Amino acid sequence: MSRKTHVTTTVNGDAAEFLTDPHATLLDALRDDLRLTGAKEGCGSGDCGACSVMVDGRLVCACLMLAVEAEGKRIETIEGMAQEGELHPLQTQFLRHAALQCGFCTPGILVAAKALLEANPNPTEVEARFWLAGNLCRCTGYDKIIRAVMDAAADMRQERRAS
Amino acid sequence: MADLNYVAPTTAEAAVKALLAGGGMARVLAGGTDLLVQMRSGRLTPETIVDVKAVAGAQGIRQEAGGFVIGAATSGAVIGEHAALSMAWPGLVEATNLIGSTQVQGRASLAGNLCNASPAADSVPAMIAARAICVVVGPNGTREVAVEAICVGPGKTSLAAGEFILEFRLPARPARSGDAYLRSIPRTEMDIAVVGCGVNLTLDTDGTCAEAHVALGAVAPTALLVEAAGAALVGRKLDQEALDRLDAAARAACRPIDDKRGTVEYRTRIAGVLARRAVAIAWQRAGA
Ligand SMILES: Cc1cc2nc3c(=O)[nH]c(=O)nc-3n(C[C@H](O)[C@H](O)[C@H](O)COP(=O)(O)OP(=O)(O)OC[C@H]3O[C@@H](n4cnc5c(N)ncnc54)[C@H](O)[C@@H]3O)c2cc1C
Numbered sequence: 001m002s003r004k005t006h007v008t009t010t011v012n013g014d015a016a017e018f019l020t021d022p023h024a025t026l027l028d029a030l031r032d033d034l035r036l037t038g039a040k041e042g043c044g045s046g047d048c049g050a051c052s053v054m055v056d057g058r059l060v061c062a063c064l065m066l067a068v069e070a071e072g073k074r075i076e077t078i079e080g081m082a083q084e085g086e087l088h089p090l091q092t093q094f095l096r097h098a099a100l101q102c103g104f105c106t107p108g109i110l111v112a113a114k115a116l117l118e119a120n121p122n123p124t125e126v127e128a129r130f131w132l133a134g135n136l137c138r139c140t141g142y143d144k145i146i147r148a149v150m151d152a153a154a155d156m157r158q159e160r161r162a163s
Numbered sequence: 164m165a166d167l168n169y170v171a172p173t174t175a176e177a178a179v180k181a182l183l184a185g186g187g188m189a190r191v192l193a194g195g196t197d198l199l200v201q202m203r204s205g206r207l208t209p210e211t212i213v214d215v216k217a218v219a220g221a222q223g224i225r226q227e228a229g230g231f232v233i234g235a236a237t238s239g240a241v242i243g244e245h246a247a248l249s250m251a252w253p254g255l256v257e258a259t260n261l262i263g264s265t266q267v268q269g270r271a272s273l274a275g276n277l278c279n280a281s282p283a284a285d286s287v288p289a290m291i292a293a294r295a296i297c298v299v300v301g302p303n304g305t306r307e308v309a310v311e312a313i314c315v316g317p318g319k320t321s322l323a324a325g326e327f328i329l330e331f332r333l334p335a336r337p338a339r340s341g342d343a344y345l346r347s348i349p350r351t352e353m354d355i356a357v358v359g360c361g362v363n364l365t366l367d368t369d370g371t372c373a374e375a376h377v378a379l380g381a382v383a384p385t386a387l388l389v390e391a392a393g394a395a396l397v398g399r400k401l402d403q404e405a406l407d408r409l410d411a412a413a414r415a416a417c418r419p420i421d422d423k424r425g426t427v428e429y430r431t432r433i434a435g436v437l438a439r440r441a442v443a444i445a446w447q448r449a450g451a
Contacts, residue, residue, distance in 0.1 A: 022169040023167050023202075044203055045203065045204075046196055046267055047353070049264065052266055055269070058238070058240055058270075059266050059269050060269040060270050061266045061267070061270075063199075064194075064195050064199045064270065065199070065270065066212070069195075112265065130352060132265075133265075133351075133352035134267065134353065
């Protein structure tokens with residue numbers, strides 16, 4: 001049996017700590033230790049993006065990072081996306097466009113799309129499709145997802161102009 | 164599952180020590196986008212993981228002696244955002260940014276791409292063409308090794324016990340230089356190169372080629388520096404005869420596998436085509 005390691009991090013702005021096995025991935029720790037089950041395990045090999053989270057401001061697959069590597073890192077997950085009960089513009093547009101069916105890929109796609117709009121508030125459709133190429137969806141055919149992302153981007157630009 | 168020991172040293176000396184202490188069962192961890200996949204599939208069962216990301220010098224990009232030094236564990240995302248590096252070495256940066264998805268780019272490093280020793284690794288032909296040098300740290304101190312001397316076969320490197328790559332050095336860039344990398348894949352994203360080709364060249368003031376380096380990926384057990392392909396360009400303008408000789412030299416170097424992704428004949432033919440196209444891009448960049 002492996003020794004457990006104590007890890008201290010920040011998750012969605014709050015201090016968090018957990019005891020983990022050195023084999024465990026960040027995804028295991030988020031889901032099993034911190035009970036944040038929004039990030040999903042689709043493939044476990046970095047191909048599907050269902051486990052997308054932000055680590056120190058970078059989009060990564062939580063399945064391809066060891067939990068022990070999270071020490072001292074700033075982690076953001078889908079659970080931190082709605083602020084005080086208010087949905088993020090991306091979430092609102094995903095609902096409006098019905099950009100999901102089974103929903104398994106949705107948390108990862110929302111986290112990845114939020115990262116896109118932070119890096120590039122005015123993406124072209126091609127840029128959005130390439131950015132999200134690491135997020136697989138087997139239900140929607142992507143069209144509604146892309147439309148929701150483009151509309152959310154427009155909403156957010158509007159909001160910024162208004163404020 | 165066996166016990167796994169994870170360490171994240173902050174000095175190169177401590178990393179070497181940890182690798183030696185782990186013996187044959189120690190592995191370097193950079194972004195983990197190859198290593199963790201292989202551990203999870205059971206293909207690799209290391210007992211010690213030496214995470215080198217916190218080692219001084221292993222992350223970040225700096226300019227030195229007219230060239231660039233790239234920390235071996237620097238992520239593709241950070242490399243892609245570096246304006247001066249992208250200006251001087253657009254081909255190398257594009258090759259690096261072709262690796263996987265946005266998520267993979269958040270972690271994947273040049274050293275991991277090289278030391279995983281896949282013949283199809285995208286950044287490797289571009290680094291070879293750039294004449295990049297690896298700074299290898301080990302029990303006997305530091306040595307400098309050309310990128311093409313690291314891989315010896317699929318999954319195998321020439322690194323000795325206790326050694327790891329700390330950084331890559333790119334040489335100073337003369338005026339009128341350009342580089343390019345192209346790969347052929349059946350899809351537009353998220354696929355493994357069927358052929359990859361990196362080109363780096365420098366022109367004389369009169370527009371003839373003064374120096375050229377051509378490297379191919381996925382057409383042999385390791386990425387190849389094809390000296391004859393570079394030589395086909397030197398002293399020439401970008402004319403049909405030079406391109407035909409380049410194409411022939413690139414094809415002659417190929418010893419590819421035959422698989423569902425591409426037959427021997429296809430890979431060989433495409434190697435010549437990509438070499439022509441990559442040279443055209445590098446030439447245009449050098450002249451611009
Ligand atoms: C979904 C997905 C898509 C991908 N697409 C591509 C692609 O299009 N093109 C491509 O080329 N690759 C691709 N890859 C493979 C992988 O992402 C790259 O090879 C990446 O560059 C590996 O870097 P890393 O830092 O994650 O390496 P790691 O996984 O950390 O390490 C890889 C290997 O190198 C060794 N190593 C790491 N750093 C050092 C060092 N400093 N010194 C000595 N040894 C070291 C490790 O021990 C290990 O054996 C993909 C992977 C995934 C999961």
